Amino acid sequence: MRADNRLPRVLHALLHMAEMKGPATSSQLAKMLGTNPSVVRRTMSGLRDAGLLISVKGHGGGWSLKKPLEEISLIEVYEALGQPQLFAIGLSQSGSGCLMEKAADQFTANALAKASSAFQAELREVKVSEIAHQFKNQLESGAGRKQHQI
Amino acid sequence: MRADNRLPRVLHALLHMAEMKGPATSSQLAKMLGTNPSVVRRTMSGLRDAGLLISVKGHGGGWSLKKPLEEISLIEVYEALGQPQLFAIGLSQSGSGCLMEKAADQFTANALAKASSAFQAELREVKVSEIAHQFKNQLESGAGRKQHQI
DNA sequence: ATCTTATGTGACATTTAATGTTACATAAGA
DNA sequence: TCTTATGTAACATTAAATGTCACATAAGAT
Numbered sequence: 383m384r385a386d387n388r389l390p391r392v393l394h395a396l397l398h399m400a401e402m403k404g405p406a407t408s409s410q411l412a413k414m415l416g417t418n419p420s421v422v423r424r425t426m427s428g429l430r431d432a433g434l435l436i437s438v439k440g441h442g443g444g445w446s447l448k449k450p451l452e453e454i455s456l457i458e459v460y461e462a463l464g465q466p467q468l469f470a471i472g473l474s475q476s477g478s479g480c481l482m483e484k485a486a487d488q489f490t491a492n493a494l495a496k497a498s499s500a501f502q503a504e505l506r507e508v509k510v511s512e513i514a515h516q517f518k519n520q521l522e523s524g525a526g527r528k529q530h531q532i
Numbered sequence: 533m534r535a536d537n538r539l540p541r542v543l544h545a546l547l548h549m550a551e552m553k554g555p556a557t558s559s560q561l562a563k564m565l566g567t568n569p570s571v572v573r574r575t576m577s578g579l580r581d582a583g584l585l586i587s588v589k590g591h592g593g594g595w596s597l598k599k600p601l602e603e604i605s606l607i608e609v610y611e612a613l614g615q616p617q618l619f620a621i622g623l624s625q626s627g628s629g630c631l632m633e634k635a636a637d638q639f640t641a642n643a644l645a646k647a648s649s650a651f652q653a654e655l656r657e658v659k660v661s662e663i664a665h666q667f668k669n670q671l672e673s674g675a676g677r678k679q680h681q682i
Numbered sequence: 683a684t685c686t687t688a689t690g691t692g693a694c695a696t697t698t699a700a701t702g703t704t705a706c707a708t709a710a711g712a
Numbered sequence: 713t714c715t716t717a718t719g720t721a722a723c724a725t726t727a728a729a730t731g732t733c734a735c736a737t738a739a740g741a742t
Contacts, residue, residue: 383534384698384729385622393636394624407688416626418731423689439689440739456639467728468647470620470700472535474544476566481674485667486543489606493654497618500650504643517635524631534700534727557717568702573718589718590710617699620728686741696731703724712715 386466388425391415392459396510400451405444432462451511460505468501469494536616538575541565542609546660550601555594582612601661610655618651619644
């Protein structure tokens with residue numbers, strides 16, 4: 383499967399939007415993200431439906447934040463995207479009804495469930511504004527000193 | 533991406549192999565797993581290289597366990613498969629060098645890293661024999677009572 | 683009113699990494 | 713030497729994501 387990049391891309395877009403005065407058009411965001419406007423509209427529509435963004439048609443229109451980054455946690459973004467499939471690993475699902483297969487699938491599913499819980503727990507703890515702060519820190523350290531980079 | 537089923541499939545195969553007297557041929561395993569012999573050989577070769585299985589050519593040959601299921605943890609199986617890509621979610625990786633993108637990627641990668649740790653920690657705690665025990669429990673409850681199923 | 687700039691949306695192409703398939707070399711028992 | 717296996721490479725298929733294109737719709741600008 384091709385990797386799903388929507389989460390980091392949308393986060394990236396939110397950071398740019400927070401630094402803009404007016405709305406960002408799909409074309410502008412597409413250039414920032416290295417994709418095209420249709421992909422932006424398709425991807426952002428979920429965030430609008432979830433109440434994180436507003437979209438406006440016509441002259442001077444585009445996409446804007448409905449609330450500040452301090453009030454948006456990563457889990458909200460993930461959910462607004464429709465909770466994209468997290469794993470590239472799946473179950474056997476041969477449909478044979480073999481009880482050994484079922485047992486193997488159950489243990490696999492259990493390990494995946496623990497991973498998913500950890501992932502979502504982390505997303506719940508982080509606000510998008512924290513990413514913005516890290517960006518600003520990197521700006522500073524990138525300008526003068528390099529020795530603090532890991 | 534298409535889901536990677538190797539982990540649950542291999543676990544399923546190990547359970548069958550533990551119940552067989554002699555070696556299991558790739559054809560036999562392929563029927564049990566709902567695939568074909570080449571896939572079995574390709575998949576099992578990693579477990580042989582990792583010292584979990586032995587493969588023998590010619591008459592009476594096939595695949596056998598090199599050690600009992602009690603001594604094989606799920607993490608060993610996962611590693612023997614070459615640690616298949618766990619996530620369907622990836623980073624932006626546009627290569628633009630945008631620091632906002634980097635910050636978004638770092639936070640995404642961090643959440644994925646926590647998920648991966650949880651996944652591997654769970655795999656480390658479980659032996660393949662435990663899956664075999666669950667299979668036997670399901671056999672019992674499936675034979676007589678159904679009321680304990682969830 | 684009409685033009686221009688946007689989003690909204692559906693259909694289809696492309697990409698990518700997995701599994702599936704086929705063919706044949708190689709090893710070893712019968 | 714025949715038959716049964718694994719070993720392996722090459723290629724086909726599949727699935728799910730992103731990429732692309734076309735056109736409808738809405739709203740400010742002229």
